[in-house]
Amino acid sequence: MAPTLNIVGAGHVGRVLGRLFAQSGVFEVQDVLTRSSASAQDAVRFIGAGRAVAAPRELRAAQVWMLAVGDDQIAPVCAALAQQGLFGQAVVFHCSGAKAASELQAAERKGARTASVHPVRSFADPDAVAAAFGGTWCGIEGEPDALALLTRAFEAIGARLVPIDAPAKTVYHAASVFASNYLVTVLDAALRAYQAAGVPEQVARELARPLASETLANVFRLGPEAALSGPVARGDMATVARQQAALASWDEPTAELYQALVAATSDLARRKRERG
Incomplete structure (x- = not known):
């Protein structure tokens, strides 16, 4: 039994x-x-x-x-x-x-x-x-x-x-929140920003889909350091500053989210450079 x-x-x-x-x-x-x-x-x-x-x-x-x-x-x-x-x-x-x-x-x-x-x-x-x-x-x-x-x-x-x-245990659970819940929040910011630039909602999803899908695939295939690209990875902080200012003019909470991710992304970029 x-x-x-x-x-x-x-x-x-x-x-x-x-x-x-x-x-x-x-x-x-x-x-x-x-x-x-x-x-x-x-x-x-x-x-x-x-x-x-x-x-x-x-x-x-x-x-x-x-x-x-x-x-x-x-x-x-x-x-x-x-x-x-x-x-x-x-x-x-x-x-x-x-x-x-x-x-x-x-x-x-x-x-x-x-x-x-x-x-x-x-x-x-x-x-x-x-x-x-x-x-x-x-x-x-x-x-x-x-x-x-x-x-x-x-x-x-x-x-x-x-x-x-x-x-x-709580740190373990926070890892799941980063991998799932906060990922949705970041993608929501991306979709809303596309729409702010005049892109229809459904088209915005299609624009973001290959970027997000390919990035996730690279993270799990190559690791986060190798998968990182973009202005922070290149050290182009002038572009980062322009984007920050533009977001602040459009939507302050989204600008704050962007700014909060800069330091962590800069640290990841440093690890990428150290790994060569």
Whole structure:
């Protein structure tokens, strides 16, 4: 028999992992609790297994607990569930990239084994992620016994696991923010700047697409130093100053974003020169 799994907080991450665990048979999805009965029922439909519950008091004991709640809710939700005496010797894990397994201390004090597993993916489209999860990297840290069980489970759904230094967990998560969220912000600035020059929005996307795509490909193929080009890389700070002034005349927040990136890009350019 597969270990029973309770899911608390079945948003995009929770429901995708729940579906994959159920389909692979590594866990028997048992109870699903979210902020409302309706959302729990919707999550169960997506997962294709489990029982929607409306309140914590309806949860049954399980061998594994996944707390896929918001970062700031991990510790209080864990404490509330631990107070009910449901955890016992269970494995309890959360899916946050910013918080360490130490957020689950309330479960530890009740005898549970704790860990965190953070899939490094955008879950904006749950159906698409569930269909193509294989090969997804997941940052893991926590107690060895918990990680042994979770490693087998996540490898069964196609994940690739990398250990994370728990004290540096927040810096690790910031890396994902740079690689995903802030990348979107920078591209948004580029698209708006094209439009400010009279380029239609859809055409602006086509102008930016090859630049962004080729640059990303070069970063991952050659490394960031070799991939860097442009005025800062050439040491053309006069052009940088003109662009800064033009942006300030057009849109001050975008000018501030541009200016904030100059120092970091200059340091990258220095490393590029040093590498020859």
